[in-house]
Amino acid sequence: MNEFANRKVYIIAFFVLAGVVILGRLFYIQVIDSYYKRMADQNVMRYEIQYPARGLIYDRNGKLLVGNQTVYDIVVIPRELAAFDTATLSQVLEISPEQIQATLYAIKSKAKKTAAYQPALFRRHVSTEAFALLQEKWFKFPGFYSQARSIRSYPRRVAGNLIGYIGEVDTTSIAADPFYTQGSYIGKIGVEYSYEKALRGKRGVSIYMRDVYNRVKNSYANGRLDTAALPGDNIVCTIDATLQEYGERLMQNKAGSIVAIEPATGEILTLVSTPNFDPELFIDVHRAAERNALSTDPMKPLFNRAVMAQYPPGSIFKCINALIGLQEGTVSEHTTYSCQGGYSVGRRYVGCHYHFSPTNLPQSLQVSCNTYYCHVFRGIIDKYNDPRKGLNIWRRHIESFGIGRKLNSDIPNELRGILPTTATYDRMHGENRWKSPTIISLAIGQGELGVTPLHMANIAATIANRGFYYTPHIVKSIRGERPDSSFLVPHATTVNSSHFEPVVQGMYLAVNGDFGGTARIARIQGVEVCGKTGTAQNPHGEHHSVFICFAPKDDPRIAVAVYVENGGAGAKWAAPTASLIVEKYLTKNISRTWLESYVMDANLMPHNHAQTKQ
């Protein structure tokens, strides 16, 4: 056998060869190929997003409008479930034991081998109080865990459709912005929507190590790669919470809107749209039915009438026609027209109510004389002997008040309103087949006109400022800074400020005139209120009650527009409501409690169908 001794060499060579192959392969997968390192990271790293607390929203006086609260999602890990105290759980969570069993059964049957280690949602949004009760006896519930979650809280429950709400993000938003992932929240309407970027904050991420069952073991690299969540910026609104709350109470059981603006800044003090909704509906997961009912409600509570409803302005438009007439020189402060209960031209007739006659310009506003404004309007349109040119010039003046275009406020979904062009009338009547009498409805704010309550309030503010306005806005500051410098730029109208005094005088007389003033109900002891009523004709039913005003006359601090759908004459509901708002804001006190209860107790809601004009 010793003749085979040299075979030792071959055998050792074979061993060494195998060793070299193994080491070569090890060198390749450990040192050269990075694929396995990536796979390893993919195996063990779990990125857990740290959701920042959303920014808070305050009113102009620092009162909290929207806060955050912590609620708890109760989750179960199916693998760890054991017998537990069903009675206590049922009592605290207010669900029946049968329901508990059914939920657990559904979770268990869904969880397969590995999913049995994954937490499954058992109950969403358990309040802190209920959770505290559970926590004392937590040991009685093996396999149950909790996840804290920050949701919105609404300490005042006001301005639902102004502030808006947050909800789960939809697929288009996920595709558009990598910030959002399935299940994250986003502002849907209102301030929550327009200031989403500021409010949402910056997400953080914690990287955890997990095991093969997806159980978290510990943090990766001792948390060196983790980033903290930055809370969202706090927002201070221009809204006065007290006034807003008061406005909502005044408007209860009525469809319509109140918009109050601080003329000197364009800051919106109050923006009421009714019917409203309770913002709490959007945070309470157990009130889904009520929430869903909102979108099918014929009165459209989710619809922000203040910026999205385009109404005929009615007689409040006379103020603007007066201003344009003065600017164009077709009428002066002292021009008088007599009124015999109506204005008739050709086949057209515009009726007027009974009042003293003749009137000069301020008096015409005081009594809201239709005849006077038919004269004024025809004067403007016919000034150039060409109704097309006349209409275009009239239109340009109107636009300078922000009407017929978006005001570019920070309220989402703001509508531009309706303002007719020559093309509108060419389409309606045929080219060049219309003249000033054809479009005479525009004289009194009827016809092819649509303005939003925000536009109306802006008109009031512009008159109060005697010729300019600041873009109305609802956010005063974000983290102490002005959100948009464009809000600081005054927008001048095409009407010289000197022409405003007679109109202001007329509006003053409408409220404070000795007799014949249409808005005497809006008079406030010790406050010089200037206002103008409007009664917008509504082909579908009762007229809409409209009123704009500002006060005090010489140092305006508030401009208000009120629109009450189907409220009848402007003096009936809109004027008292606006007047109460002004009084509440300027004096912090209501002297006319009878008027207050008169407005609050009124119920003008239709019982069968909606009559909202959009």
Next chain:
Amino acid sequence: MRRRSNNLLTKISWSTIMIWLLLMIIGLVCVYASGFNEEHPRFFDARNHSRLQTIWVGMACIIAVFVVVIESRFYHLFAGFLYFLALLLIVATLIFGHEINGSKSWLSFGFMSLQPVEFMKVATALMLAKVAGAHSFRMQSARSAIPAFAVILLPFALTLLQHDTGSALVFTSFIIVLYRAGLKARFVVSCLFLVFLFILSLLVEPATVTIFIGLLCCCLFMISSRRYKACFTAIGIIAAITLTLHFGLRPLDADLPLFESLIVAHAVMLPVIVIYAWRRKLRYVAAFVVPLFVVSVGINYSVDYVFDNVLKEHQRRRINDLLGIESDLKGWGYNVHQSKVAIGSGGILGKGFLEGTQTKGNFVPEQTTDFIFCTVGEEWGFLGAVVVVGLYLILLIRIVNIAERQKSTFAKLYGYGVAAIFFFHIAVNIGMTIGIMPVVGIPLPFISYGGSSLWAFTILLFVLLKLDVGKYE
């Protein structure tokens, strides 16, 4: 007595013992690390594998002492007895054993379980050394060779019956012993060639393999006979017949596939070549090249059948996975994939002790036993792997050197048996964790968790060390 124990302590190969201890310590560290749990981090915690493994290691040391204290003649005298005792244990396991992971290879003694096949390896090494080490033994004669093969095949077959394919394959490694005992190199090479052919047939079209075999046979023929002209003529004729059959029959609407055309061409040419070789007295061609060709083509043709019908589903998948034919990283390919990920993510220096993310996360299955090398690769990196593989290589070379310095053929061949068993375990176990060997459940010597294998490997090694000491007597 005093003289002898003195002799034992001075003459025993301490360097081998150091390697053995070192490997066991590495094993303890890796077993502890791979089963590490932050909730019970203590090394000797009752819930940790490291506690039991420490006990196994302690017992292994006691066993080692016993093994070297016993008279060295005992192993030669009782080789047959031990062999049949082990066979009996295997049979007992087949009858009374309990099944773990589909193979019936555990024998329970109430307080502990044993894997008799581990000790069968020791007994077979002894028995084979005794049979092949006999004075009258001549590898070339059938009377000698048949008993030698029988000694290997008996435990091989019984272990297969236990459905423990991995352990059964270990016995094939004894071919190294037979090689050293004089088995023709041609036979060993042919065996390796057949394994190679098996893999090739699974990977490549049969026609291609046939062309490859044909060319290989012609080369062998050319090299051994130096008749280049005849060889090229044969290739030319086979090619011509094949192409004629494959393309020439097409106008007659009889389409013969390439593979069948090749078979026909070979079948036509084969008698011609045999007769040619016979006439020219080319015995080599007649006795070796032609049979090799016939067997190769036969295997080539039957591999698919064997693969589909003889092998079990999980075995087919393991081979397919290894060869990259198909894989399923989430299903049956999961083990090897995760094992490669664990080792591959270790990098050069590794992630450090207890820092392995894959092994800590339990991504690798069987990570304290068959896949223990993952912990080495992940936590100690390429450097750690080099150390472990290097230690094993040194151990193997030492064993071969010890074997070679034995005077008795029995001790010499036993030494090769030890080397063969260690080599097979090391190469296949590490090979499977890095995806160059199919997954078969066999432990890594001295490192894997488990008592039976640790003790059996210890006995295996220390019997050799004892024989080494005994050679001076």
